Amino acid sequence: MFLEIEFESEIPIYQQIKNQIIREIALGHLKLGQDLPSVRQLAADIGINFHTVNKVYNQLKQEGWVVIHRKSGVIVNPDLNAQKTTAYITTLEELLNITTAEAYLRGVTKEEFMALVAKNYEQYILKGEG
Known part of the structure; x- marks a missing residue:
């Protein structure tokens, strides 16, 4: 590894x-x-x-x-079955809140920010298609 x-x-x-x-x-x-x-x-x-x-x-x-x-x-974990829970969504929202605030303060536009999120998310979707 x-x-x-x-x-x-x-x-x-x-x-x-x-x-x-x-x-x-x-x-x-x-x-x-x-x-x-x-x-x-x-x-x-x-x-x-x-x-x-x-x-x-x-x-x-x-x-x-x-x-x-x-x-x-x-x-x-061979039985990995990660679930989208309310607690996870809360944690994700907190993480995105500070990440978004910092991006905003550094001058990253909404469009740039959303493009970065989409690009990052896409790599995991593409992995499943390969």
């Missing part, structure tokens, strides 16, 4: 890892049931503390993206 970590980013390392794993699942690069590196292996590969990877894996487990087995390790 290849992750690109920006150590100088304002986004915490654990969040970068979590975001990239979810994205890789959505793009189909990580398949349902696929093994992920062990906590120690991924930490060594990236050059970070294993507690950071452990935090990521536990968050992904809580959100249903992965399953953790004591003996076989971490795998992408």
